[in-house]
Amino acid sequence: MASQESSLSKNFRRLRIAVLLFVLATVAVSAWQSQRKISSWKSTLYVAIYPINADGSAASQKQIEALQQSDADSIGAYFDEQGKQYGLTALYPVRVTLGPAISAVPPELPGSGSMLDAISWSLRMRYWAWRHTPKMSIRPDVRMYLLYLDPTTHDTAPDSVGLAKGHLGLAYLFAARNMQGSNMVVTTHELLHTLGxxxxxxxxxxxxxxxxxxxxxxxxxxxxxxxxxxxxxxxxxxxxxxxxxxxxxxxxxxxxxxxxxxxxxxxx
Ligand SMILES: [Zn+2]
Known part of the structure; x- marks a missing residue:
């Protein structure tokens, strides 16, 4: 009886290890596939942008409500026009979709932390993104979070960041209509970081x-x-x-x- 139990638990342990290895292999393969897709530029790269009211202000709310798909399209058009200078032939190299606003605020990047702080932040950020990112009809290759702050109460913004590993970026933006153009520059800069x-x-x-x-x-x-x-x-x-x-x-x-x-x- 005892030996039967131990062989059962041995089998169970083997099964657990097999499942774990399968999950790890799947994660590794899908990371490799998305990296390959991104660097080949053979098909459209799907980018989703999600606005976030980072300071809970009325100004940020107003700016988020004024955002339109055409603002996202201006980034796609930019990649189209710039790519042509380098002979890129894909019809729409980058398609940017304005996603729904997210009410949760992501963890802030530690300003001057150690390497360990940065790694810990990157893991927390990816966990946050997994928990809070709304589902889209087309699964985005890159996720960009646009964090709005009221410029009348914020002189400076935390550092924006684009992670090539995980293909996600945070762009801290000022909530003012006349900053819309420079906000798209910041967003595109961070998006380019996520692409390497x-x-x-x-x-x-x-x-x-x-x-x-x-x-x-x-x-x-x-x-x-x-x-x-x-x-x-x-x-x-x-x-x-x-x-x-x-x-x-x-x-x-x-x-x-x-x-x-x-x-x-x-x-x-
Ligand atoms: Zn940069």
């Missing part, structure tokens, strides 16, 4: 790095520039000053960023 693009500004002074952070590095004279490389985020006007672009129309995806997201091969 890196920053092209000097973290010491936030100035765009030459040449990869310049929209037109060949221009003479080099400064002032009249557009921003989107991953540099700002338009350099002289050696120490740079302006914030007011809309995506004042930005371009430069060759280095295009290489990082798989639009061109390095050195071409």
């Amino acid at each position: 693009a890196t920053d092209k500004y000097d973290p010491a002074n936030n100035m765009p790095i030459f040449p990869e952070g310049y929209a037109d590095p060949q221009r003479t004279p080099t400064l002032p520039q009249d557009a921003a490389e989107i991953m540099a985020g700002r338009i350099p006007v002289d050696a120490t000053h740079a302006n914030t672009p007011v809309s995506l129309g004042n930005t371009v995806i430069g060759p280095k960023t295009a290489t990082e997201i798989g639009w061109r091969k390095a050195g071409n």
Whole structure:
């Protein structure tokens, strides 16, 4: 009897291990498949954006209610137009859908924490996203959370972030209609991070790095520039000053960023 029990529990343990391995393998395969899909650019990349009232303010609420699908479409149109410069032939490389507002607020990225803090935040963030993201008719490849703050009560916003692992991003935005254009720039910058693009500004002074952070590095004279490389985020006007672009129309995806997201091969 005793030996029968132990063989039963042994079988049960084997089954548990098999199930666990199957789950882990499924997670790994689906992560690999979505990474492959994203970097191949052979089919439309589906991005969902979810607005969040991050400070519970009336201003943020008003801005969220004013958001329309056409605002999301402006990001898709930008990828379409920029991709053409690199010979991208997909009809709609990126389709951005405005999802429903989410009432829960995600965990804030620790400002200056250790590596462990960052890992712990990334796990909490992914758990939060899994719990609170509403279902969409098409499962998005990338999820972007747009966190609105009232600019009359917030001078600064927490750091926005785009995670290439997990394909999700948080964009902290100011709730004002005249900031709508620059909000789309911030959202697109973070979206590009989720696709593997890196920053092209000097973290010491936030100035765009030459040449990869310049929209037109060949221009003479080099400064002032009249557009921003989107991953540099700002338009350099002289050696120490740079302006914030007011809309995506004042930005371009430069060759280095295009290489990082798989639009061109390095050195071409
Ligand atoms: Zn960045």
